[in-house]
Amino acid sequence: MFSTGCWTVGSKTPGMTSAPDLNTMFLPCRGAQFSRPHFVRSFTRSLVWSSAQVFEWPAWDSAHRTGVPRVMGLWTRWGNRIPADLVIDCCGRRSASPRWLEGIGTRLAVNHYQSCDLSYFARHYRLKPGTRFPSTTFPDVNLTPYGIFLAMGQDNGTFCLAGGVSKTDPYRTALRDGTKFERVMAGLPNIAPRLEAGTPITDVQLMAGIANRRRSLLDGNDPVVEGYMLLGDASLYTNATFGQGVALGFWQAQAFAHRADMIGRDNSQLVCELEIWTNQTLGPRYAQQVQRDEAMVQSLRAGIAGAPMNNPNDEMSALMALRAQGDKEAAAAFHRIDNMLTDPSEEFANADLNRRIKEFLRDVPEGSAGPGPLPRATFEALLRD
Numbered sequence: 001m002f003s004t005g006c007w008t009v010g011s012k013t014p015g016m017t018s019a020p021d022l023n024t025m026f027l028p029c030r031g032a033q034f035s036r037p038h039f040v041r042s043f044t045r046s047l048v049w050s051s052a053q054v055f056e057w058p059a060w061d062s063a064h065r066t067g068v069p070r071v072m073g074l075w076t077r078w079g080n081r082i083p084a085d086l087v088i089d090c091c092g093r094r095s096a097s098p099r100w101l102e103g104i105g106t107r108l109a110v111n112h113y114q115s116c117d118l119s120y121f122a123r124h125y126r127l128k129p130g131t132r133f134p135s136t137t138f139p140d141v142n143l144t145p146y147g148i149f150l151a152m153g154q155d156n157g158t159f160c161l162a163g164g165v166s167k168t169d170p171y172r173t174a175l176r177d178g179t180k181f182e183r184v185m186a187g188l189p190n191i192a193p194r195l196e197a198g199t200p201i202t203d204v205q206l207m208a209g210i211a212n213r214r215r216s217l218l219d220g221n222d223p224v225v226e227g228y229m230l231l232g233d234a235s236l237y238t239n240a241t242f243g244q245g246v247a248l249g250f251w252q253a254q255a256f257a258h259r260a261d262m263i264g265r266d267n268s269q270l271v272c273e274l275e276i277w278t279n280q281t282l283g284p285r286y287a288q289q290v291q292r293d294e295a296m297v298q299s300l301r302a303g304i305a306g307a308p309m310n311n312p313n314d315e316m317s318a319l320m321a322l323r324a325q326g327d328k329e330a331a332a333a334f335h336r337i338d339n340m341l342t343d344p345s346e347e348f349a350n351a352d353l354n355r356r357i358k359e360f361l362r363d364v365p366e367g368s369a370g371p372g373p374l375p376r377a378t379f380e381a382l383l384r385d
Helices: 061-066 097-103 172-176 178-186 192-196 245-257 267-304 315-324 328-338 344-348 351-363 376-383
Strands: 025-029 073-076 081-083 087-089 110-115 118-127 140-143 147-153 158-166 198-200 205-207 211-216 228-230
Touching (some): 110 267, 118 172, 118 178, 158 172, 158 192, 172 178, 172 205, 178 376, 211 267, 228 267, 245 267, 315 328, 315 344, 315 351, 328 344
Parallel strands (some): 025 073, 087 228
Antiparallel strands (some): 110 211, 118 158, 118 205, 140 147, 147 158
């Protein structure tokens, strides 16, 4: 897109551009990147939104033919009207798309939202002289009925100890205390050796308000608007369970870039193609995320009250367990899925791997797997004063 001459106008002064009085619709903006004839609409979280008002002029003939509003540019807070062939909403998860679309007489075709009810915590460390982190391929993990605990290798001799508990856990805020945080980490067998290898370089940081969301402009086979599209987190974002959110955004951006020659030439088909691609390629991963997160939230809540760990009872859990047991083929399959090189269904189509997964699940006893590596009562005791 930038090779076509996109440039930034967000820092320019009022009155720098003036569009003719076109028969168009304009969306409000404060900063944008655009070119003639192509236009890229890109916001960052630091921008402050102007009012929800949308100026509307009689639509062009193409809007009458399609029966949906046609966005033709942006209206800035200074009153400038900027015509554009396409407005791309990269506003992230706080995209104002529902309000904007309502203002021009349409709506999102899909607006699915799932709150994940999780509270994350993390602290970064630098390796001590003479020590090294054993692997950056996949985090060291300890799972408990009430929480997930991770040790993740990073760049330049640093690593991170992190995890998540239910937002309803009364002990979650105690993890902000560095001393108590390290008491818990020292009590986890897979995490303790990493704790001993480093020196903290940050405080414990907490994050909540996590969710999964999918927005779409495609109603059946028809777009609900022309000249406007959603990209990245404005279109789809996920909880960090699978660690794939950024990759999903880049993957979608790549799919859009491959269709950039359609901008201004067939915007309606461009929206249709990108939304269909998103549904077919990212949709299954989003659905898996939603399913896994719902089960995880319920499990963590039960763990607060003392419920035990559950044994693996699905194919992905079995694949992870086989990897932990040293099964190299299972490990390779898991990492291909984790890095989005293949889909789980493709890996499970391997007859030999599928057989071992079924044998594993057949031999795993149903029900409780015990209190986990750090029983709840011990966890609570470590976090008390």
